[in-house]
Amino acid sequence: MTWRDLPAAQQPSWPDAAAVARVEDELRSLPPLVREQEVEALRAQLAAVAEGRAFLLQGGDCAETFAANTPEAIADKVRTLLAMAVVLTYAGSLPTVKLGRWAGQYSKPRSADTDASGLPSYRGDAVNGLDPAERTPDPQRMLTTYHQSAMTLELLQELAHGGEADLREVHDWTKDFVRRSPAGRRYDRMARDIDRALAFMDACGVESEAVHGVELYSSHEMLLVPYEAALTRGDYDLSAHFLWVGERTRSLDGAHVRLAASIRNPIGVKLGPSVTPEGAVALADLLDPHHEPGRLTFISRMGSGRILEDLPPIVEKVRASGHPVIWSCDPMHGNTRTSESGVKTRHFDDVVAEVRSFFTVHDQLGTYAGGLHVELTGEDVTECLGGGANLVESDLAGRYETACDPRLNTGQSIELAFLVAEMLQH
Numbered sequence: 001m002t003w004r005d006l007p008a009a010q011q012p013s014w015p016d017a018a019a020v021a022r023v024e025d026e027l028r029s030l031p032p033l034v035r036e037q038e039v040e041a042l043r044a045q046l047a048a049v050a051e052g053r054a055f056l057l058q059g060g061d062c063a064e065t066f067a068a069n070t071p072e073a074i075a076d077k078v079r080t081l082l083a084m085a086v087v088l089t090y091a092g093s094l095p096t097v098k099l100g101r102w103a104g105q106y107s108k109p110r111s112a113d114t115d116a117s118g119l120p121s122y123r124g125d126a127v128n129g130l131d132p133a134e135r136t137p138d139p140q141r142m143l144t145t146y147h148q149s150a151m152t153l154e155l156l157q158e159l160a161h162g163g164e165a166d167l168r169e170v171h172d173w174t175k176d177f178v179r180r181s182p183a184g185r186r187y188d189r190m191a192r193d194i195d196r197a198l199a200f201m202d203a204c205g206v207e208s209e210a211v212h213g214v215e216l217y218s219s220h221e222m223l224l225v226p227y228e229a230a231l232t233r234g235d236y237d238l239s240a241h242f243l244w245v246g247e248r249t250r251s252l253d254g255a256h257v258r259l260a261a262s263i264r265n266p267i268g269v270k271l272g273p274s275v276t277p278e279g280a281v282a283l284a285d286l287l288d289p290h291h292e293p294g295r296l297t298f299i300s301r302m303g304s305g306r307i308l309e310d311l312p313p314i315v316e317k318v319r320a321s322g323h324p325v326i327w328s329c330d331p332m333h334g335n336t337r338t339s340e341s342g343v344k345t346r347h348f349d350d351v352v353a354e355v356r357s358f359f360t361v362h363d364q365l366g367t368y369a370g371g372l373h374v375e376l377t378g379e380d381v382t383e384c385l386g387g388g389a390n391l392v393e394s395d396l397a398g399r400y401e402t403a404c405d406p407r408l409n410t411g412q413s414i415e416l417a418f419l420v421a422e423m424l425q426h
Contacts, residue, residue, distance in 0.1 A: 003258035008225045009249045010109040012127045012137035013120070020226055023139040027230035032238030033103070033149055034218065039265050042217045042241045045097045046266050047294030049370045050324045055094045055424065056297070056371030057085050058219060058242075058268075058328065059413070060101030062405040063108050063124045069148050071155055076175075076378025077102065078159050078216065080410045083173040083187065084417035085214075090190060091421035097217070101375070103152040104220035104240045106145045107227075108404050109248045122403070126224060130403055142227045149239070153218060161213040168211070170194050174410060177380045182388040183415035217241040219268075225255055235264045244268030244299065247333070250275075252282055261286050268297040268373075270330065273310050277317030284323040297326040299373050303334030304353040311361050319367060328371025329358040336405065339393045345406050348386030352419055359423040372420055376408040377401075387412040 014020045048054040059081055061068075077100065085096040106126035115121050120135040122128060126145040127137050159165060170191045178184040198211065219242035222228050231239035243263075247270040249256040260267045267287055271280060280298065288296040298318070302310050318325060331354035335346050355372065362369040382398040383406035385391050400406075408416065 003255045003262060006253060006255045006258055008255035009251065010223060010246075011225060012123055013113060014137050014139060016139075020139045023142050024226045024230045026143060027146060027227065030146060032231060032233055033146070033153055034238050034241050036236050036238070038217070039236055039238075039241050041215065042097070042099075043264075043266050043294045045215075045294070046297070046326060047292075048095070049097060050293035050326050052368040052370070053095070054097055055088055055092065056097045056099060056326060056328055057081065057088060058099040058101065058371065058373040059084065059376045061105055061377060061402075062375045062407055063403045064102060064105045064148075065130075065403050066106075066125050066144060066148055069152060073378065074102070074152055074155050075159060075164070076410075077376070078156065078164070078378075079173040080376060080378040080413050081216075082165060082214065083170075083410070083414055086167070086170055086173070086194070087187065087190065087414060087417040088421050088424070090194060091418065092424035094424060098214060099217045099219050099242055100156075101219060103149040103156065103218040104145065106148070107221070107223045109221075109223060109246055124404070126227065139226070142224065145227065146231075149218075156216050156218070160216045163212075165214045165216075166212050167194060167198060174414065175380070178411045178414065181411040181415075183411055183418060186418060187414055219244065221246050222256055222260060223249065225259065228259060232259075232263060237263045237265050240265075242266050242268065244270060244297070246270050247272040247301065250283065252279075252286060257283065257286060266294055266297065268299050268328070270299050270301055270333075271314065272301050272334065273303065273306050275314065277313045280314045280318050281321045281323075284318055284321060284325060288323050288325070291323055293324040294326075296323065297328050297371065299328045299330045299371070300358065301330040301333040302354070304331070304350045304357065306334070307354055307357045308361065311358070312365060315361060315365055315367055319365070326370045327362060327367060328373050329355055329369070330373040331355045331358070332373075332375045332405070339396060341393065341396065343396050343400060345393075345396060346384045348384055348408070348412055348415075351384070351408070351416065355416070355420060356423065363426075369423070372416075374408060374413065374416065375405060376410075376413045378410055380411070381407060381409045383407050383409070384412060388415050
């Protein structure tokens, strides 16, 4: 039995199956978005994470949109991720693997097929539009997703190796509004320390390629089966370097897990409160049958109020099974709340509390807290409460721009990076 024989959850109600098949055929004829060698390079870096020699930082939009996928917005997200990574590397004294939720994160699972107004639910720009007039699922949007992702990946390469990511530009990875924040001022002090260290290296005649560029990798949720199938070439899904299976699609008897098991890409799986220790081991057995470091990442998303109770038995059971998984923390999805005005938000304190509890669990069990998975943007949005700027509910209307779930702004993201770096030092 292959994945094609199994039910695929969270698929849109496409009105024309023949049109979907035509789009899948066209996607199959297009060049891959990433290369096998890049996927294997990421696997090698993730193996170091699994062995406790590096840290995984995964971040980006909840859901990318075609309209917001501009060179400026992409560059802003890259700078935010780079700023977080340099904090983790310098203050946490660990190499940081930089993995973006970008170049393909255009689809989202939904809890219902229709929204409160009776329209088809918005499932991301790869499926339909947020505008009520564009809610009918349209498979042509998967072609647009491909071309938008190709453009993003091309720009990422330019940013990573064209001077933008040079460590000598570390001051320019944040904006003025960040520099005015407590985290931004702390970041600037660290950046000056890095400048002095680089000047010392120059004086000593030390030259390192790592100073002048970085490796940026792409990831998205493996959700739309036709899209992933069409871009799977041989043993690799070449739509992205890293794919993850979501909380709503991780059934052992579903198409998504079986498709993930059939490819060589590094794979992530979101683990919410409903997963059992036995279920986690069964997922590891299927997705990592050869016990390969770097192959499998378990991304816990328990919520700040449940993680201390729910995560330890899962970690213990998986450790006993011998699978060298990476343990990463998604402190966003379990901490979503609705404001008094009816807007979805998250509080920075809850995000931090879940991350602290995640590190506490692994410290107590003697396992390695190896990653952070966050929804963030490079803009000064007002979508998550709290943080150094102390955003309150009345601030949400200022710049609430997400197409789906609330994201940390740049200042909150850098503040979180400093807090995680301190946890890594202990």
